[in-house]
Amino acid sequence: MATAEQVIALVRSYTRQDEGRFLQVAAQVAEEAEARGQNRVAAEIRGLLDDAAAQSGVIRKSADPIPLARPRGELAGIMSVAMPDRRLGQMVLSDDLSKRLDRIVKEQRERTRLRERGLEPRRKFLMTGPPGTGKTLSAGAIAAELGLPLFTVLLDGLITKYMGETAAKLRLVFDAMTERRGVYFFDEVDALAGSRGADNEVGEARRILISFLQFLDEDKSASLIFAATNHPEILDRAFFRRFDASILFGLPAAELVQPLVEETLVGFKLENLDWYAIRGAAHGLSQADIVRASDDAARVAVLEHDGHLTTAQLIESLRENATQAR
Structure with a gap:
């Protein structure tokens, strides 16, 4: 059954109207019940959670970790x-x-x-x-x-x-x-x-x-x-x-460079970038290196170029990160 910490977490999330947190804790109670062989209890809890999800539509997520964990x-x-x-x-x-x-x-x-x-x-x-x-x-x-x-x-x-x-x-x-x-x-x-x-x-x-x-x-x-x-x-x-x-987990293939940059630089105009040159500059870099270089280029664009991001800025950041990665 639920531990004292789980009960407290359930009550706290209910009083704060934090639906996402409440459902996360309840789901963990179901998982632990199943691990102990209490399959009927786990199935009943999951059924109630499915009903709640259907009624509420999109479940709000909590940004904080569950205290009981x-x-x-x-x-x-x-x-x-x-x-x-x-x-x-x-x-x-x-x-x-x-x-x-x-x-x-x-x-x-x-x-x-x-x-x-x-x-x-x-x-x-x-x-x-x-x-x-x-x-x-x-x-x-x-x-x-x-x-x-x-x-x-x-x-x-x-x-x-x-x-x-x-x-x-x-x-x-x-x-x-x-x-x-x-x-x-x-x-x-x-x-x-x-x-x-x-x-x-x-x-x-x-x-x-x-x-x-x-x-x-x-x-x-x-x-x-x-x-x-x-x-x-x-x-x-x-x-x-x-x-x-x-x-x-390998280094990203060339075709993944553009999606990585685009995901990182949401909010910037990227349609005029030279992706062929950017893929070349990103060769041999990890996903984390590419994300870090994109963030660096974004900071330069905001602070020095009124938010305008260019191919040259991004390539320079990629090369700087390539040097650091060696």
Whole structure:
């Protein structure tokens, strides 16, 4: 049943007439009920939520994370939480990557149908690729699609901050997965490879790697687990085998440059830009680099050119970011 924090969150959102927040909390109650095997309760709550959505039309979204999802005690120093609202349809993705991420969401939404045929939805994913290619944003978008909180664990900082007790702290994270269904994002898992730092840090990282893989194998929760690395080459094959799938996030193809810029520069007149030249200047840059360069060019346009954005300004910003990225 609902926890005290959930009841408080429901009452608070009701008194504030925050419909979106109320429905988010109620949906989380349903998810947790299902995870405990209370399928009838979960189905009844979801039925009521569907009725409410049909009656209200567009559901207002809350910008704030649900308080009940905030890690407490020792967990507060290990991971952060957010309720992302940017969905997959709002991201600029390659067709192949978009299909793969959509399939993850569909498997979770249709997990009852899969189980009726003796199948389980995939829950454990390894994200690989250069920095700034959308790994973190994609994990957040999947959380938004499923109405789940996004819990982020930064392993690199965890190892150095809790030297000698990291495995025990990591156990708390995996315990939380059973108690609170969500999307759990482990960033920089290459830190577990122990290829950098002092000798004692290397040994600690290897011990944590063994614990992490053991916890991953043993996890039977309803939560989704995403682990991200910029350096898959330093991870051994045993690491890859622990995941249901590995997803590659590459640098954007030339045809994605224009949509990335257009999405970032909403409100600017872009019809006269030389997209061929811009695509050339963006070659080799990550999605994050292109977005950052577009923002830089926009600031220059507003402050120095009365809001008029030119191809030359954008190319200059792209080249500056290319220099910084090297």
